[in-house]
Amino acid sequence: MSLPESMSRIVVAGTKAHMDEAIEVLYSAEAVHLIDHTVDADEGFSIGSPREYSSKASERLLKVRSMEKELGINKHTKTPSLPVEKVQSRILSNSVESAEDEVMRVLDRRNDLNQRIAALNTKKNNLEILQMLPVDLQFYGGYESIVAIVGTVAEDPSEALIRAMDVEYFVATTKKGPTAVAVFMRNRDRDKIMSTLSAFGFSEIQVPVGATGSPAEALKATGTEIAEAEAGLAKVEEELAAIRERHQAFLRASDEELSITVEKGEVPLRIATSEYSFVIDAWVPTKMVHQVKEKLEKDSEGRMYVEFQETRGRKDAETEAVEKRFKTVPTRMNNGRYSSGYEYATKLVDVPKYQEIDPTILIAIFLPMFFGFMVGDVGYAIPFIILGAYGLKVAKGRDWRIIARVLFFGGIWSFLFGLLFYGECLGMHFTGTYSPTGITWEHIFGMEEGALGAFSAVLPDFIHSEGGHTITHVGVGKLVEIPLLLKLSVYVGVVHLMIGYICSFINLKMRHGLKHAFMEQGGWILAFIGLVMFCYALASALIGDMSNLMTVYKVPFVIGIVLLAAGCGINIKSHGGMSIMELPGIVGNILSYTRLAAIGMSKAGMALAFNYIAFIMIYDSMGGILGLILGFAVFLIGHLMIFFLAILSAGLHSLRLQYVELMAKFFVGGGKEYSPLKVTRKKTHYEPLNTENKTKAEV
Amino acid sequence: MALEGDVGSGLIAIGAGIAVGLAGLGSGMAEKDIGAAAVGAITEDASLFGKAMIYMVLPETIVIFGLVIAILAIFVM
Numbered sequence: 001m002s003l004p005e006s007m008s009r010i011v012v013a014g015t016k017a018h019m020d021e022a023i024e025v026l027y028s029a030e031a032v033h034l035i036d037h038t039v040d041a042d043e044g045f046s047i048g049s050p051r052e053y054s055s056k057a058s059e060r061l062l063k064v065r066s067m068e069k070e071l072g073i074n075k076h077t078k079t080p081s082l083p084v085e086k087v088q089s090r091i092l093s094n095s096v097e098s099a100e101d102e103v104m105r106v107l108d109r110r111n112d113l114n115q116r117i118a119a120l121n122t123k124k125n126n127l128e129i130l131q132m133l134p135v136d137l138q139f140y141g142g143y144e145s146i147v148a149i150v151g152t153v154a155e156d157p158s159e160a161l162i163r164a165m166d167v168e169y170f171v172a173t174t175k176k177g178p179t180a181v182a183v184f185m186r187n188r189d190r191d192k193i194m195s196t197l198s199a200f201g202f203s204e205i206q207v208p209v210g211a212t213g214s215p216a217e218a219l220k221a222t223g224t225e226i227a228e229a230e231a232g233l234a235k236v237e238e239e240l241a242a243i244r245e246r247h248q249a250f251l252r253a254s255d256e257e258l259s260i261t262v263e264k265g266e267v268p269l270r271i272a273t274s275e276y277s278f279v280i281d282a283w284v285p286t287k288m289v290h291q292v293k294e295k296l297e298k299d300s301e302g303r304m305y306v307e308f309q310e311t312r313g314r315k316d317a318e319t320e321a322v323e324k325r326f327k328t329v330p331t332r333m334n335n336g337r338y339s340s341g342y343e344y345a346t347k348l349v350d351v352p353k354y355q356e357i358d359p360t361i362l363i364a365i366f367l368p369m370f371f372g373f374m375v376g377d378v379g380y381a382i383p384f385i386i387l388g389a390y391g392l393k394v395a396k397g398r399d400w401r402i403i404a405r406v407l408f409f410g411g412i413w414s415f416l417f418g419l420l421f422y423g424e425c426l427g428m429h430f431t432g433t434y435s436p437t438g439i440t441w442e443h444i445f446g447m448e449e450g451a452l453g454a455f456s457a458v459l460p461d462f463i464h465s466e467g468g469h470t471i472t473h474v475g476v477g478k479l480v481e482i483p484l485l486l487k488l489s490v491y492v493g494v495v496h497l498m499i500g501y502i503c504s505f506i507n508l509k510m511r512h513g514l515k516h517a518f519m520e521q522g523g524w525i526l527a528f529i530g531l532v533m534f535c536y537a538l539a540s541a542l543i544g545d546m547s548n549l550m551t552v553y554k555v556p557f558v559i560g561i562v563l564l565a566a567g568c569g570i571n572i573k574s575h576g577g578m579s580i581m582e583l584p585g586i587v588g589n590i591l592s593y594t595r596l597a598a599i600g601m602s603k604a605g606m607a608l609a610f611n612y613i614a615f616i617m618i619y620d621s622m623g624g625i626l627g628l629i630l631g632f633a634v635f636l637i638g639h640l641m642i643f644f645l646a647i648l649s650a651g652l653h654s655l656r657l658q659y660v661e662l663m664a665k666f667f668v669g670g671g672k673e674y675s676p677l678k679v680t681r682k683k684t685h686y687e688p689l690n691t692e693n694k695t696k697a698e699v
Numbered sequence: 700m701a702l703e704g705d706v707g708s709g710l711i712a713i714g715a716g717i718a719v720g721l722a723g724l725g726s727g728m729a730e731k732d733i734g735a736a737a738v739g740a741i742t743e744d745a746s747l748f749g750k751a752m753i754y755m756v757l758p759e760t761i762v763i764f765g766l767v768i769a770i771l772a773i774f775v776m
Binding site: 349350483588591594664 | 753
């Protein structure tokens with residue numbers, strides 16, 4: 001059980017004139033977690049202002065990001081990493097600005113062309129309507145007392161037009177009915193005609209200004225114009241692609257470089273400055289204090305002064321004694337190579353507090369183990385191991401990595417359980433006759449019964465008498481040994497929960513001392529043990545013979561009641577009478593672990609059904625090649641389905657047992673993650689040769 | 700197994716079925732509201748997944764109780 005790493009507080013002081021060098025040195029130490037300075041925390045000090053270079057860098061960063069957005073460059077774009085010096089010199093020689101000019105010019109041209117194409121398309125649509133009418137374009141305009149309106153209609157307006165007005169009109173009709181209409185009228189009749197036409201679903205279109213000749217010719221000309229504009233657009237797109245190709249490596253690299261510059265430039269906003277000096281409060285891992293102090297003082301050539309302040313303990317009293325801004329200590333989770341892979345699972349709930357046990361190692365042990373216990377089948381374990389190993393190799397995202405990790409290690413556990421405990425592969429035992437379908441791997445391979453006995457000699461020794469036939473070493477049948485599996489699940493639960501209670505006790509002892517921890521949690525631990533013994537005696541007696549309760553199970557029964565009463569007494573004293581109400585919750589928690597057996601059973605049940613269908617219903621009754629193929633198809637699809645359901649049910653339930661049953665017993669969370677000042681470069685790098693040359697030159 | 704075609708074992712089987720079925724319905728009803736709220740919360744802030752999952756699976760224990768009763772009914776009675 002690991003605690004977050006011990007942290008110490010240091011104070012760094014220096015002169016403002018050397019602030020930039022100081023920031024560089026702080027970043028290079030990669031261990032300094034800044035404590036934000038608050039207004040009025042120290043008399044004579046105020047929050048600093050960003051470095052001068054920061055605003056220019058932000059401006060450039062904004063330009064780079066907008067270009068990246070326009071050109072469709074994102075974090076998935078693969079670009080090579082560029083040398084830092086080169087990127088910096090290009091940024092300083094205004095490469096960002098010149099790239100922006102270039103990109104914007106092309107983008108403007110693209111916008112113009114897009115607008116032009118949209119306008120031409122409208123014109124084309126209008127001309128297509130005009131084309132239906134037998135009037136040349138020049139006749140629609142140029143009159144003094146006559147006006148023409150053209151548009152589309154839903155119904156034929158001819159009759160209404162004849163009846164009502166003195167007009168000349170043309171109606172074009174297609175198979176679908178009337179579509180276009182052109183009406184020539186006196187200027188003064190225009191409003192009346194419009195209202196008449198509106199009853200027929202009239203919608204006016206514009207006749208192109210200054211156009212002459214037949215609409216068909218105009219349409220042809222417009223078509224050519226559109227094609228030209230589209231060709232121009234394609235060329236512009238090509239240019240953009242070329243620009244993107246040319247600049248993407250620089251844009252990604254300068255994005256990273258400028259982000260780093262901006263971040264460094266804003267460090268003064270987090271620290272205290274006076275007129276000539278600055279003071280930084282920071283957390284450093286205790287084991288690195290000496291090293292950090294030496295590095296900071298040496299690298300700044302003695303311009304920075306580092307002073308050790310305190311090493312924070314886990315007691316609440318220590319935390320209460322300090323200033324408000326020093327109360328929260330950042331949590332640096334302290335896990336080994338294997339268990340650190342599960343830190344993400346802990347963080348999904350919350351970051352542990354500095355003053356509490358980090359449950360990661362418990363999750364790392366129990367999560368894959370429970371998964372393996374629930375799957376417990378060699379046939380599913382091997383694909384799980386392969387899938388998990390592949391995932392661990394290729395997956396980059398934290399979510400996928402933890403899934404791959406659980407699949408890999410869970411797969412190993414389920415292989416072990418499947419081989420050494422259940423003796424099962426794809427829902428069938430290796431040997432023996434008592435499995436519900438009667439099919440075993442010996443049976444499939446046409447071996448004699450017991451041929452695989454030597455191999456399975458390691459399996460637990462359970463004796464089954466069925467029809468006078470006794471076989472040992474067959475493994476635990478998930479659908480046969482149900483009482484055993486249920487009992488086992490409950491025992492696992494008791495141990496798991498007990499670990500939770502003990503962790504809680506340790507947390508409390510660490511923060512408040514032994515007496516407080518005993519009053520707070522000791523009652524629960526006693527009540528838990530008492531309840532377990534009491535329930536064990538009671539359940540055993542209920543299942544067997546009730547009269548055994550006071551004879552065979554007398555000892556656990558009596559001790560259980562005594563412990564339960566003692567635990568309840570302590571609880572009532574420290575938590576009040578309502579704490580009795582929480583006792584059934586403990587039973588609920590323990591019973592919750594029966595899901596370990598239940599999910600194993602449900603998998604075995606499904607496997608049994610598919611095996612039965614494939615082997616007995618299809619292959620045995622149909623026989624021949626067809627039976628073989630059909631049986632194999634059902635076998636494959638069925639087991640594939642169980643395999644994927646296993647990821648969901650076994651994985652999630654196993655996680656749930658950690659989150660709800662275990663961690664709820666002791667985990668509080670709400671810690672702040674340790675994030676030291678440091679630079680992570682992906683798209684830029686320092687060239688090792690250059691730095692060597694430089695140091696030599698400096699020397 | 701104790702189920703050999705007589706009325707008593709038939710009743711036991713029915714009882715076991717009802718125990719699991721009703722318990723399953725119960726946890727389903729409880730989980731549906733939590734699930735909807737949890738999905739909403741995760742859409743807003745993906746870091747809530749862990750906490751949302753804890754609340755989401757709390758009522759699941761109900762169906763386990765049903766299952767335990769069913770198994771006891773079949774194997775013990």
